[in-house]
Amino acid sequence: MKIDAMQSIMICIALALSFAHSGESGFPIKPKKVRCRDAKHLWCHLLWQHCPVQCPTSCAVDCVTCKPVCSCNYPGAVCQDPRFVGGDGVAFYFHGKKDKDFCLVSDDNLHINARFIGKRGANMTRDFTWVQSIGILYDDHQILVAAKKTSTWDSNVDRLTLALDGKSIPLRTGEGALWGSSTAPYVRLTRISETNSVSIEVEGILKVTAVVVPITAEESRKHAYNITDENCFAHLELGFKFYKLSDNVDGVLGQTYRKNYVTRVKMVLPMPVMGGNDKFSASRIFAADCAASQFIGHNLPGKTITENAALHCSSSRIQGLGVVCKK
Known part of the structure; x- marks a missing residue:
């Protein structure tokens, strides 16, 4: 079977992407899927994206730019x-x-x-x-x-x-699951993935992702x-954002x-x-x-x-x- 130039290029690209998402051992690392959950950014809201190659399992979507970013590189x-x-x-x-x-x-x-x-x-x-x-x-x-x-x-x-x-x-588990306190300052918890990932916001004080x-x-x-x-x-x-x-x-x-x-x-x-x-x-x-x-x-x-x-x-x-x- 003959492979033309365009097919050769496509095969090379596929191989490059495969190795780019692999660990040092050569075995593939499946990038985590993340999405913006802030409804204020309608054009990006709930749009699934894959984590960057540099941090395949630890990223979040910047809702403003609508791009996945490495969580561990932000202040x-x-x-x-x-x-x-x-x-x-x-x-x-x-x-x-x-x-x-x-x-x-x-x-x-x-x-x-x-x-x-x-x-x-x-x-x-x-x-x-x-x-x-x-x-x-x-x-x-x-x-x-x-x-x-x-x-x-x-x-x-x-x-x-x-x-x-x-x-x-x-x-409860499940992406988007919510829990809120009944007294001020109000505490709001949100699951940002099915398991093992949560956002905690204390009204007027701070927000933490864990x-x-x-x-x-x-x-x-x-x-x-x-x-x-x-x-x-x-x-x-952890990722901390302080309000005051x-x-x-x-x-x-x-x-x-x-x-x-x-x-x-x-x-x-x-x-x-x-x-x-x-x-x-x-x-x-x-x-x-x-x-x-x-x-x-x-x-x-x-x-x-x-x-x-x-x-x-x-x-x-x-x-x-x-x-x-x-x-």
Whole structure:
């Protein structure tokens, strides 16, 4: 059978696209499908698109441009080991320590801590770390967002834990599923995919996107994580958008939103690292007691906050951060 010039070109293009969507091992990576859910952008609303080659499983649609963008490259992103993109647009790493809590953002009426999980790398003086959960404080309220511990990863199984003021949030699975609080400031949760991905908006304060992802075998091989079948270290990839911050805001990420902030990390290094474990260390997921804390929300007139000791959370051995929290 003869193949003319046009057929040859088409075959080459098809092969190029196939390899472009493949991992280093040569096996194809199926790009995630995403769409704009903001009805204000009618020409883009609900139009399915595939994630870019650079981030085949971690992207979102920019409804304004109607183009898929890599979620981990925008200001407010916290992904990977953990890699932050500050409010100034500068990317840096903050390693922290495994099984410890660190203050990401602290302002007068907003405080966000993150629980780090990880393991010690061979012949290394530090831990490989990832963000397993976040605790959000505002007014006299607490929101928990956590990834459940899992061994074998199945993207069809939801691994998200969500709780408001110690009570599990009954958000059903399925893209577009909604849940809202009944009191102000109103909290609105939206599933942005069938499972493992959610948008959380606290009226007038912030919006967070949280996606549960595993450490894949390819990532483990590439970075020498030595991940076993017992635990795929499911963790959160996060995107923050803040509606109201003061110029006193602090925290690993929060400080980068100050008007005159100048980064202290050495950008000439291949992995620019932010130090400050002691400054940003917190005693618990809901404790605003790091040295950088600016939080006074629980001291607002007429406000009281439930102490952590009054909460009991349990799960599949995630050291107290779990599926159900009870007062």
